[in-house]
Amino acid sequence: MTFAWTLETGSGTWNPLLWLVAFGVAVGIGLYIRSFGRADNREGDALKPFISGNEEPEDGASHLPASNLYWGFTDALKAYYQKVVPLHSGIPTDYVAWMLGVMAVMFIIVLAT
Amino acid sequence: MFSFCIRHLPALLIAAPLFTAFVVPLAGRLGSRVRAAWVALGAFATAGIGFALAAKVLGSGPVTYVFGALDHAQTLGAAAAFPIRIMFEVDAFSALMILISSLSSLAITIYSLAAESRQSGLDIFYAMLFLLVAGVLGMVATGDLFNFFVFLEISSLAGAALVAYRIDEGVAVEAGLKYALLSTIGALSVLIAIGILFAQYNALNLAAVASRLQFGTLDKIALVLLAVPLAMKAGAVPMHFWTPDSYAAAPSSVTAFLVVSSQASLYALFRILYTLYGHLLQFSWVTFGWFLIILGVLSAFVGVTMALTQKDVKRLMAYHSVSQTGYMLLGAGVALAVLGNAEALAAFGKTALAGALFHMFNNALYKGLLFLTAGAVFYRTGTRNLDRLGGLGHTMPWTMAFFMIGALAIAGIPPFNGFASKLLIYESVYRLSPFLSILAMVVSILTLASFVKVFHAMFLGPPRAEYAEAREVPRPMLAGMAILAAFVVLIGLLPRPFNDHMIAPAVEALLDRVGYIATILGGS
Amino acid sequence: MISRLLLAFPVFTVVALVILGLGAMLLKRNLIKVLMGLSLVESAANLFLIVIGYRQGGVAPIFTNVPEHPVMVLPTVQALTLTSIVIGVATTAMMLSFAMIIYKKYGTADVHKIKKLKG
Numbered sequence: 111m112t113f114a115w116t117l118e119t120g121s122g123t124w125n126p127l128l129w130l131v132a133f134g135v136a137v138g139i140g141l142y143i144r145s146f147g148r149a150d151n152r153e154g155d156a157l158k159p160f161i162s163g164n165e166e167p168e169d170g171a172s173h174l175p176a177s178n179l180y181w182g183f184t185d186a187l188k189a190y191y192q193k194v195v196p197l198h199s200g201i202p203t204d205y206v207a208w209m210l211g212v213m214a215v216m217f218i219i220v221l222a223t
Numbered sequence: 224m225f226s227f228c229i230r231h232l233p234a235l236l237i238a239a240p241l242f243t244a245f246v247v248p249l250a251g252r253l254g255s256r257v258r259a260a261w262v263a264l265g266a267f268a269t270a271g272i273g274f275a276l277a278a279k280v281l282g283s284g285p286v287t288y289v290f291g292a293l294d295h296a297q298t299l300g301a302a303a304a305f306p307i308r309i310m311f312e313v314d315a316f317s318a319l320m321i322l323i324s325s326l327s328s329l330a331i332t333i334y335s336l337a338a339e340s341r342q343s344g345l346d347i348f349y350a351m352l353f354l355l356v357a358g359v360l361g362m363v364a365t366g367d368l369f370n371f372f373v374f375l376e377i378s379s380l381a382g383a384a385l386v387a388y389r390i391d392e393g394v395a396v397e398a399g400l401k402y403a404l405l406s407t408i409g410a411l412s413v414l415i416a417i418g419i420l421f422a423q424y425n426a427l428n429l430a431a432v433a434s435r436l437q438f439g440t441l442d443k444i445a446l447v448l449l450a451v452p453l454a455m456k457a458g459a460v461p462m463h464f465w466t467p468d469s470y471a472a473a474p475s476s477v478t479a480f481l482v483v484s485s486q487a488s489l490y491a492l493f494r495i496l497y498t499l500y501g502h503l504l505q506f507s508w509v510t511f512g513w514f515l516i517i518l519g520v521l522s523a524f525v526g527v528t529m530a531l532t533q534k535d536v537k538r539l540m541a542y543h544s545v546s547q548t549g550y551m552l553l554g555a556g557v558a559l560a561v562l563g564n565a566e567a568l569a570a571f572g573k574t575a576l577a578g579a580l581f582h583m584f585n586n587a588l589y590k591g592l593l594f595l596t597a598g599a600v601f602y603r604t605g606t607r608n609l610d611r612l613g614g615l616g617h618t619m620p621w622t623m624a625f626f627m628i629g630a631l632a633i634a635g636i637p638p639f640n641g642f643a644s645k646l647l648i649y650e651s652v653y654r655l656s657p658f659l660s661i662l663a664m665v666v667s668i669l670t671l672a673s674f675v676k677v678f679h680a681m682f683l684g685p686p687r688a689e690y691a692e693a694r695e696v697p698r699p700m701l702a703g704m705a706i707l708a709a710f711v712v713l714i715g716l717l718p719r720p721f722n723d724h725m726i727a728p729a730v731e732a733l734l735d736r737v738g739y740i741a742t743i744l745g746g747s
Numbered sequence: 748m749i750s751r752l753l754l755a756f757p758v759f760t761v762v763a764l765v766i767l768g769l770g771a772m773l774l775k776r777n778l779i780k781v782l783m784g785l786s787l788v789e790s791a792a793n794l795f796l797i798v799i800g801y802r803q804g805g806v807a808p809i810f811t812n813v814p815e816h817p818v819m820v821l822p823t824v825q826a827l828t829l830t831s832i833v834i835g836v837a838t839t840a841m842m843l844s845f846a847m848i849i850y851k852k853y854g855t856a857d858v859h860k861i862k863k864l865k866g
Contacts, residue, residue: 115719117643119650120574126638126716133638173687176609176680177534180672184532191532194525198464200865202401203781203858205464206408207773212462213412213451216514220443223510307823369827376834380841387845393852394863400778400845401864407785407838408772411792414831418792421824422799468864 232276233288233311236321237361239269240328244353251346259336262349266332269356273325280318281728285742287312287366310428312366312743315728319580320363320490322725323587326710327483328356334595334703335476337696338602348388348474354381355480362487366743368417369427371491372410375456378484379406386473386481398472401465409452416448429499430743433736438503449495450511456488459552460521463545467529470541471607475598476703478537479591482544486583489548493555493733501736502562512560515552520659523549523666531673535607536597539677540590543633546666547586553663554579554648557655558734571651573730578647580733581726585640585714589632592707596626599700600681603693609680616682618693623682625704630678632711634671640711643718757798764791778846778856782839789835793828800824 116125158166184191228235243265250261280286288311313321332352339345358378365371383406387399420442421427424435436442455462466485470478496504496511504511526546533539558576561567599622600615601607616623632639635646645667653660695701714721732739764787771784805820850856853863 115717117646117718117722119647120571121650121654122646124637124643124646124718126643126718129638130716173613173684174679176612176676177532179676179679180531183672187528190528194529195532195866197461198467198529198866200464200468200862201859202404202861203773205401205405205462208464209405209409209451209455209462210769210773212455213447216447216451217444219510219514220447221440307821369830373830373834376838380834380837383845384841387848390848390852393849396845396848396852397861398864400842400849400861403838403842403845404781404785407842408788411788414792415795418796418799418824427823471864 229275229279231288232272232279233286233313233364234290235272236269236276236364237357239265239272240353240357240360243269244350244357247349247353248346255340255345258345258349259340262332262353263336265353266329269353269360270325270329273321273360276313277318277322277325280313280315281725285312285314285732285739287742307427309370310366310743311364312430312739313364314739314742315725315732316490316494316580316730317363319584319725319729320487321360323486323584324356324359324363324483326706327480327587327591330591330703330706331476331479331595332703333706334479334598334700335474337699338476338598339474342389344388348385351381351385351388352477352480354378355385355477355484358382359480359484359487363490366429367427368420368429368432371429372414372417375413375488375491376406376410378487379403379410379456382406382469382477382481382484385477386469388477389472389474391472395472398465398468402469405455405462405465409455412448412452416445419445419448428743429494430740433499433501434740434744436500436503438500442500442503446495446500446511449499450492450514453488453492453495454518454552457485457492457552458522458545458548459518460525460545460549463522463526466545467533467538467541470544470594471535471538475537475594475601478541478598479594482590482594483587485544485548486551486587489551489583496555496559497562497733498736498739504559504562509560509563512556512558512562515556515559516659517556519549519552519554519556520662521549522546522552523663527666527669527673531669531676534609536600536609536612536677536681537594537607539609539673540593540597543593543670543673544586544590546670547582547590547633549666550582550645550648550663551579551586553652553659554582557652557659560655562734567654568734571654573734574647574651575655576733577722577726577730578644578651580729581644581647581718581722582641584726585632585644585711588707588711588714589629589639589641592625592629592704592711593633595700595704595707596622596629599696599704602696602700604690609677612681612687612690613684614682614686615690615693617686618690619682619695621695621701622704625701625708626678626682628708628711630671630674632715634674635667636671637715639715640718641715643715643722757794757801761791761795761798764788764794776857776859778849778858778861779843781858782842782846785842786835786839789831789839793831793835796824796828796831 116123247258251258290309292308339348355378358374358381361374362371362378365374383399383403386402387396389395420432423441424432426432458466470481473481523546526542526549530539530542533542554575558572561572604612632641635641649660649663768784768787768791772781775781802820805818808819808822849861
């Protein structure tokens with residue numbers, strides 16, 4: 111029954127039900143390995159988090175603003191972003207101009223072939 | 224009575240939302256409860272008719288419906304005395320789109336009953352919402368070019384009015400203006416193209432025009448005038464600029480349906496390329512296949528990279544819908560590029576197209592779900608700024624769960640529905656060019672990254688003092704999200720039956736140009 | 748030759764109107780003028796529909812007063828144009844009211860300054 115529900119892609123197959131079974135087995139193995147852990151480990155015994163030598167901030171004071179989250183990525187692609195973001199100028203007539211521009215390019219391509 | 228209803232399903236499909244829309248202000252006079260009951264009734268009726276029609280089409284083949292005549296033979300064909308009548312032709316592809324719109328409209332109406340209840344001006348709001356639904360349903364059901372233009376304009380007008388509805392210090396109106404400006408200029412271009420086709424072939428019926436089409440210079444001009452504005456309405460880069468603006472400014476329930484409205488434009492684009500022009504594109508079909516592929520790749524990449532840096536949660540999601548549209552354009556473009564090569568088409572073209580259509584359905588579900596969760600967060604916190612949100616997982620667990628389902632689905636994580644359709648696209652597109660597949664996967668990874676950011680910013684972290692009052696949203700809003708989430712999970716777990724019974728017939732219908740014409744004109 | 752040019756004259760008018768309208772939309776900075784440009788394009792589309800419906804020697808399909816062997820014209824495009832005009836009125840009215848609200852809230856009608864949503 112489950113094998114009849116396999117999605118064929120021409121190059122591969124995908125069966126979510128089998129995937130779920132495999133996932134369940136993997137979780138089971140994980141839990142099994144976890145059970146080897148020391149049972150006498152209690153909460154509070156763990157070391158404090160190391161934050162570059164700074165004191166751990168109080169609970170509730172440690173929000174990381176979303177715009178800082180991918181700073182590394184956006185900084186690495188700065189050249190790209192500096193070109194693309196200004197294109198989103200927000201001016202209504204620019205938007206119209208872009209559409210007409212694409213249309214003009216398509217006219218040239220279609221009428222030339 | 225029952226068989227009468229079945230016979231007139233295509234007409235009822237448009238009549239039900241229109242009737243609901245125009246009676247809402249009257250119902251509103253009788254009180255807000257009457258209005259809510261009427262709106263709910265209208266939503267259920269519209270969705271029920273949509274499901275019934277789709278089931279009929281998928282069960283027993285294409286349905287045609289002629290307004291003002293008993294059957295289409297009196298309007299077109301040898302015995303036709305009067306060649307111009309509005310005609311609906313609902314084949315498997317239209318049925319798929321009708322299913323998407325019905326499901327989505329039902330979920331968002333239930334959601335908005337609670338989400339909008341604190342606002343004023345609800346009579347016109349619901350009237351506009353149902354006009355939008357009617358416009359979208361009309362766009363995907365009609366078999367007539369001019370009628371398509373009318374529904375396109377209905378959906379654009381209602382959409383723009385809804386985007387601008389909550390004025391919001393003028394910002395929403397600015398977004399509405401941009402949406403209306405681009406939609407109008409696009410629709411005028413479509414109208415001129417329809418005029419060019421009518422002048423040559425003396426017909427407005429899609430099948431009739433397709434059967435007479437010669438592909439001369441004027442037809443090429445008409446093709447560009449049709450394809451580019453529809454790609455713009457679907458939100459393809461570099462014509463996507465209006466998408467983030469208007470999606471962010473509209474009320475969340477409306478945004479969820481604007482996604483469907485964009486996909487109706489995508490439907491029309493595919494319909495025109497595959498059914499109206501189809502094999503006539505001759506040497507140009509490669510060009511147009513690559514036109515879609517390039518637009519698709521650009522949309523996918525630019526959309527996701529722009530999304531990564533956004534701070535406004537709805538603007539971020541709007542850029543993602545640009546990016547997801549890229550996948551659909553990519554899949555359909557690959558199929559169009561190999562349309563002339565029967566071997567390649569059978570080997571991977573059909574799979575690519577199936578992936579694209581499957582992705583359209585999935586996208587409407589999870590994208591709608593994500594916009595609804597963003598609306599739920601906005602409902603309780605009053606902000607869309609990710610820098611100021613946080614810690615809501617403690618107080619809004621259901622919203623968080625629904626958001627997770629949507630986010631995992633859009634990022635293509637198994638076993639949710641986004642994975643199934645993306646897999647179909649990856650594993651077929653690489654046969655044309657491996658680069659396209661790799662790029663599509665990179666885009667998926669970036670999608671996951673940016674939703675990790677949103678998840679972290681909205682739900683994780685210790686509770687914030689300013690949102691201490693926040694609690695779970697009212698039940699109807701949860702119900703609206705639950706409908707969409709349930710389908711996301713269900714289709715994710717059972718992609719094969721869904722693919723076989725809905726997507727595959729839609730692919731066949733879209734590729735079978737002769738069959739579409741023969742349904743109306745007879746013979747082949 | 749001259750008569751053929753004369754017949755094509757309305758088409759030239761259509762093209763000229765489209766170019767004027769698009770030019771106004773892209774080059775003018777006043778929002779009202781941009782909307783006027785849009786209106787011009789709309790009129791061009793309507794005129795185009797009427798132009799393609801012209802049949803030499805044809806008469807309107809009104810049965811009360813017709814010549815002996817009338818060649819009646821099926822008024823499809825005229826019907827389309829009416830529909831399109833109605834839609835045009837609705838869009839123009841809506842966008843003008845948007846322009847009004849934007850002017851009230853932003854204090855300007857310069858399209859280059861209507862860009863609070865960007866990036």
